[in-house]
Amino acid sequence: MKLFSIAQLRHYWHYFKMDTPLFLLIMALSGFGLVVLYSASSESISTLYKQVFHFSLAISAMLVIAQIPPYLLRRFSPYLMLFGIFLLILVLLFGSSSGGAQRWLDLGFMRFQPSEIMKVIVPIAIASILSEKTLPPKPLPIFLSIASIIVIVLLIATQPDLGTSLLIGASGFYVLFFSGIRIQILKNHWLNFGLISSLIASGGYIAWNYLLMAYQKKRIMTLIDPSSDPLGSGYHILQSKIAIGSGGIFGKGFEQGSQSQLDFLPEHSTDFIFSVIAEELGLMGVLFLFTLYGLIIFRAFVISFQSEDNFSKLLGASLTLTFFTYIFVNIGMVSGLLPVVGVPLPFISYGGSSLITLMSSFGIIMSIRKHKTPRYLQR
């Protein structure tokens, strides 16, 4: 039997775990992203090459992770969590700082942002804790989950990186949400809702006055009235809104966006790349992007809920919802709905580390699709 005969390749393919529809959708989105990046980076071929390299790295990571059965992740989740917390503490102690924030670990050959891998580790750990017993979870695992989420959020928030810490916190809470927990402090639904709302509000008040840094407050304030400070932080939002608005329905044309091509739009190949799409391709381009995102989210949800164990369901659903959250926060931010928190647009923004994290989570979703859960774990 030849090693590379058609039959043999089919045989290998059988063992190769990958969801073809999801893979094709991601490739389509990445291709679209590269085209947009070419324009956004003012036709920089070297930027394009680097991003293609990032993509190959990230896709490899996705395909490798897709081969790891979910139960293995579940089994190793406590170690992953401990390893992650250890890295975050290392960052606090020895991390290299840049722009007033200490977010990176310098490994000598590369700089590494531990908060990135926490985006994957946190949902794995929480899903693992909550799927231990039947759903809805009992108070102890709930308490354990909330405690670990808070620890990680605080560790990242002190770097300081409020945006990332809130997003990671959200990904943990999504697992709690899908697990079906219900915070029932009072019997009456409405009173219960009122109490929880007021708790969140007072939390926000404390955070605003005691936890937020001046620059974070300023970002939130300029969100409310960007034109008040046109050359300060509000300037970016204003220019971004001008870029989006001036695109109209059909856009100014590929590579024709004056806002981005003439540098009025800040960070136009990274965080603000959505504005480039909106300016150059108009509402049509935006709708095309939304359609691709929608199909990916739909496919990922389908995969999650067709899986056979609770761990996979919780993990897949929360990773999908987190993916949507990134999209929402980025577009909300560049269109002036949310404060500027520095979240890249998934699959489109230039950059390697967030891409690898993103592809890793889709690797996990693919692995959920293709791996049969061992019988002893099925419920």
Added chain:
Amino acid sequence: MESISNTRLENKLLSSRLKLALIFILLLTLLLLTRIYNLQVVNYEYYQEESFGNQMRTLPITPNRGKIFDRNGQVLASNKLTYQLTLTPEKAGNISTTLLSLKKTGIINEDDIKLYHKNRKRFQKFHNIPIKTNLSDAQVAEFLVSNQFPGVDIEPYFNRVYPHGASSVHAIGYVSRMNKKDTALYDKDNYSGTLFVGKVGIEKQYESLLHGQTGLKQIERNVSGRVVDTQIIKPAMPGQDLYLSLDLDMQKKAEELLKGKRGAIVVVDTRNGEVLTLVSTPIYNPNWFVNGISHANYNSLQSSKDIPQLNRTIQGLYPPASTIKPMVALAGLEQGTIDIKTTIFDRGYFQLPGVNRKFHNWDRNGHGSVNVEDAIAQSNDVFFYSLANKMGIDNLHDGLKLFRFGQKTGIDIPGEQGGILPSKSWKKINKNEPWYKGETLNAGIGQGFMTSSPLQLAVTTAAVANKGQLFQPTLLKNTQLPGQSITEFKKSDSRQIPINNIKNWETVIDGMRQVVYSPKGTARRLNNKLTYTLAGKTGTAQVFGLDAEEVYIAENLEEKLRDHALFTGFAPIENPEIAIAVVVENAGSGSSKAAPLARQVLDVYFNKHLNNELTQ
């Protein structure tokens, strides 16, 4: 069994949460789409304009100012490519600190900063507003090497230059920086990029022709303000070149003759009113004003007792003295008060009946029996005292009014003064006093209240030469748009003084001829080697009223109180071409101090024209 029911329960729970999550996603997606719809569709026009405004700036293209030439095509005013230092407020972070740092480098001083702030109000924040104009090559080179100031640039522009310096300054005038008053005067859009406007003279009079039409260009810039692309929306229309009727050679001759004196020489073409010479001295350098006059220069002009900035040809009002006698004689002849044969006997003075005061002839010996021709030739005062007395002030006024004394000639440069032609009602209004008979006598010899400008004298002399055709004098002869042919500016207006008897005019002209050619003529020294025929009239204007019995001795008087020397004339007598008026302040007698100057200026004209005729 328990496990199965648990699984069912769990699936129910999970799918309800999934539904919730999907609703959550849909709502937030809807929120995003609403936002983007709002930006891209509802407010599309607003943001489109904002994006356009970000990158595009409309800037004026300053038109090239028209040049000024004399009648022979000699350049009197032109433009020279020079460099200026500009500051664009939008690009410079803090204007005050930028200006202070610039001051430290030594390229500008406190005055430039003050001027910049004053200037700024006229411009938009994206305009490159000049800080300092007319930079030297060394300054440009030095600055370009060390420039680190954002928004500060060196830019080329056309600077106005007057290649002949002070020559003809009173006719041409000068341009200078626009001030508040100018801003109100001119169209804001058309002057949006203009630095200089005409302040006096031709430069001011024909500002609208010289200026041209400001164009518009659109520049596309990136965020740092660098110009990526320039598109001309409307090209600038350059100003028109002006050809004046002035003859630069005659101008220079006149300036040379009046050098060190206060005075004026005006020459007009008797056939069409064109002004060939318009010189007032002292002259001053118009180039001083173009880029803002320095304190030293300004003070030197302001403190000079000679008032260099006074254009004596149109603003200097002098008693016309005896130069008015031909016109007075014409008034008397045409009104029938006297005829060409009327004689009087001059004993050296004239007395009003019943009045002791004697009105002396300039020659106290008296000229004996004189008719009107003799009276003009010898400038006999007693004849004109008698004539004026017979006419009375109102008839005298009416006769002289035909020559437009006391009114502006309407020459095409600003600032003209009309002078005074007195009458009973004039005195009532202005002095609130009745008219005295003695004042009529003074008016008859061009003294007393009567004043006129040198230009008026030249123009009225031309009218006598023309036998009554009185032209409105003009300086602008032709205009030319760059690249097009020269076109004639409008012809000057003229009007005919009504003639009763042409003999009267011929008699007066003959009297003026005798001034030069008669052995008794007051300007008889002029006829030596004349290549053309010349008629004229001398005048000596009293500045200081002497008592009746006092004798005028120049040396006894302060310079400023001495007589003004005057001469008017025209040539050739048969077919007059040009008329001249010369006034030299406090120089003494017209026959010795003014008439020779007139001869030399006329010589320039006729030498040229005779030569032309010979070569043709």
